[in-house]
Amino acid sequence: QSVLTQPPSASGTPGQRVTISCSGSSSNIGSNFVYWYQQLPGTAPKLLIYSNNQRPSGVPDRFSGSKSGTSASLAISGLRSEDEADYYCAVWDDSLSGRVFGGGTKLTVL
Amino acid sequence: EVQLVESGGGLVQPGGSLRLSCAASGFTLSDHYMDWVRQAPGKGLEWVGRSRNKAKRYSTDYAASVKGRFTISRDDSKNSLYLQMNSLKTEDTAVYYCARVGVGVIDYWGQGTLVTVSS
Numbered sequence A: 001q002s003v004l005t006q007p008p009s010a011s012g013t014p015g016q017r018v019t020i021s022c023s024g025s026s027s028n029i030g031s032n033f034v035y036w037y038q039q040l041p042g043t044a045p046k047l048l049i050y051s052n053n054q055r056p057s058g059v060p061d062r063f064s065g066s067k068s069g070t071s072a073s074l075a076i077s078g079l080r081s082e083d084e085a086d087y088y089c090a091v092w093d094d095s096l097s098g099r100v101f102g103g104g105t106k107l108t109v110l
Numbered sequence B: 001e002v003q004l005v006e007s008g009g010g011l012v013q014p015g016g017s018l019r020l021s022c023a024a025s026g027f028t029l030s031d032h033y034m035d036w037v038r039q040a041p042g043k044g045l046e047w048v049g050r051s052r053n054k055a056k057r058y059s060t061d062y063a064a065s066v067k068g069r070f071t072i073s074r075d076d077s078k079n080s081l082y083l084q085m086n087s088l089k090t091e092d093t094a095v096y097y098c099a100r101v102g103v104g105v106i107d108y109w110g111q112g113t114l115v116t117v118s119s
Helices: none
Strands: A009-012 A018-023 A034-039 A046-049 A063-068 A071-076 A085-093 A098-101 A105-109 B003-007 B010-012 B018-025 B033-039 B045-051 B060-062 B070-075 B080-085 B094-101 B106-109 B113-117
Touching: A009 A018, A018 A085, A018 A105, A034 A063, A046 A063, A046 B106, A071 A085, A098 B033, A098 B045, B003 B094, B018 B033, B018 B094, B018 B113, B033 B070, B033 B080, B033 B106, B045 B070, B045 B080, B045 B094, B060 B070, B080 B094
Parallel strands: A009 A105, B010 B113
Antiparallel strands: A018 A071, A034 A046, A034 A085, A063 A071, A085 A098, A085 A105, B003 B018, B018 B080, B033 B045, B033 B094, B045 B060, B070 B080, B094 B106, B094 B113
16 A cells, blocks of 8 residues: 555546645655656656656646645646556655655546 | 666566666766666556665665665666665566656656566
8 A cells, every 4th residue: 555645547538627636644745845757558657747846848838736735736737648647646755764656546538 | 868778677486586787878877866666567656765876875775675685786887776686575576667866856767677576
């Protein structure tokens, strides 16, 4: 069982806005930056959001991140078929002295 | 261009050992922390451990699940990172990714190498 809790699945139709949540605790999300990764089928993860809400160059502004207390969210607006992937939140956990990942959310574009 | 290429995966019996390598290019390895992350078939990502940079004397941290069995090392002169895995268990079966750490964040990943622990 993951230290960070994500819904196992999410879905939306093209053009819709979807959000994926990530719930943690004071030792991880509550005190450190949250990162989000996108993993397309059969490929390595790709950094989508860093420092809670920053996008690396090349990541469309349809993707946005936020954090409040011990929870974080990833929002995807203007959903496209190519957004169909697994999404993971990640953060450093001070109690475990290690990086922790959420269990992942499989996004389906209907 | 940053590139990370893992090698050394394969089939190994329970209790056996395996050494993974990660060839890095496009950046100065000694400046960066480096992580190993694994993904069991059909499962999520699991952090394995990290090697800090030269300034931090290459100190290491490990996940509880592998501590005492796995060892991360590096040879900056060869631009290479290693993961020595001993006393392997069936639950260690996974794709193992080498990853570069930027400012606290994993910003580049290798393509992964599959390790299968089975008799």
